[in-house]
Amino acid sequence: MDFTDVSLTALRVFRAVAEQGTFTAAAGSLGYTQSAVSRQIAAIERAAGAELLERRRDGVRLTTAGRVVMRRARTVLDEIDAAARELSGLPEQAGTVRLGWVPTAGAVLVPRALVALRQSDPGLRVVGREGGTPTLVRALRAGSIDLALLASAPPFRAPDAESPPLALQTLTERALCLAVPSTHPLARGDFVDVADLRGQRWIAGSSSGEDRLMGVWPGLDERPDIAHTARDWLAKLHLVAAGCGLTTAPAVLASAAPPGVRILPVRGGPQEQRRLLLARLPQSPTEPVTRVAATLRAVALASDAPTAAP
Template identity: 85%
Template structure:
């Protein structure tokens, strides 16, 4: 095995594939063709003398050898990124932490935590990005981010089956709510009965892995009518305000609802809870990550002082 000719491009491609879970998604994220990604992976696997990716139905994941290479590659890529930051005048690596967050955390919790850090810890440099739970878990495993805010619903299983298990902490647990047009007949009361949701038109996110029809009330005993599909929460809420349909909403997003939207609890059927988890790899975190985690926990406690609608 000979790594002397392995390029930084190949290392970045390996990291992107391990994060995205497929060659196609990695190519899209990097702006490469799929064949270019395949060539880079083939070159680094030749240098390693073994397969670094396990090809599975529906995607790929790192092999044990791939995890070793990715751990070392992350160190190299982080040092290159730190050098670029220092040359551009940004804070050094010692004061930098990388955060990934699901969209429901980006409306209030993440901005509030970052605003507090600017006042109390202005030397801490946070680099953040939005993503789905599955992609953020892969990014944690690949070493591309230090902390992740993940969404979890019943039965609250671990976010992946990899070993070692991720270190998880529940920051918030809120009931799933329903967003309705203010003029909708079901918006007249203080809650909606689950039986009244049959026959409604829904605004849902595109299917993604286990998060099928995100935006439709779980467990409906009918095939739901999807009137509109939108990934962005704010877009879905504005479609609700325009009278285009109903959508589900985590309780933490209730304050983000625009005028013309009522956010109500749903009664009847199983209780639908949603958790926001703070996740990291199990080894002790670096000191900047500890400081950011404390700010996120404080922001979550502040959010919990606001009652659900």
């Protein structure tokens, strides 16, 4: 085992693969070819004398040896980045927190939290990124973000099976709602009966993969009629406003829905609960991370949503 010849490029590629989950996605994020990414990973695995990534049909995940190397790689890359900032005269990032969030959290909670932080901690800088829960979990593990707002649905399992487990706190727990065109017959009341969802047209998630049925009410006893697919929640709601179909929506989106859309609860079946989780790595957080986490909790509590224990 000899790490003396491992390049910074190889470490950055290794972090990108761990974060993105596939060689192809990492190559795209770095602007490299897939073969270049493969060569860098092969080089770092030769230096480690062990397989660092478990290759699976659905992507890659860190092995036990990979987690050890990733922990050290984060430290090295952070120090190199700090040195570059210092040499260029830029301020240190001691007051910077890297936050990731799922799209629905970015619609309401994150903007409100950033406004609150500007008032309470004007010297604290938050840089952010949006992503799906699996992507944000990988980014946490890779050290690319410090905190993440994740979505969770029953049976509320841990967001990954890696060790050690992530530190998780439930910020909100609310029943899933339905977005209905305001001109639709189902929009006349204050709720929708689950029995009336049969035969409706739906606006679902992406056209392939596990999110395809996101946007369709869970547990329908028929094959859903999917009229449109869209990954972006705002696009879904505008399609609803145009009368193109129905879609599921967290209750938090009620205040952000465009004109022509009603966000209504669904009754008559089991409640479909959804949680918003605040996640970080299990080691003790820095003081800026603690302040951002406290503000996110306070804004969530002020949103009139019922809260659950971590």
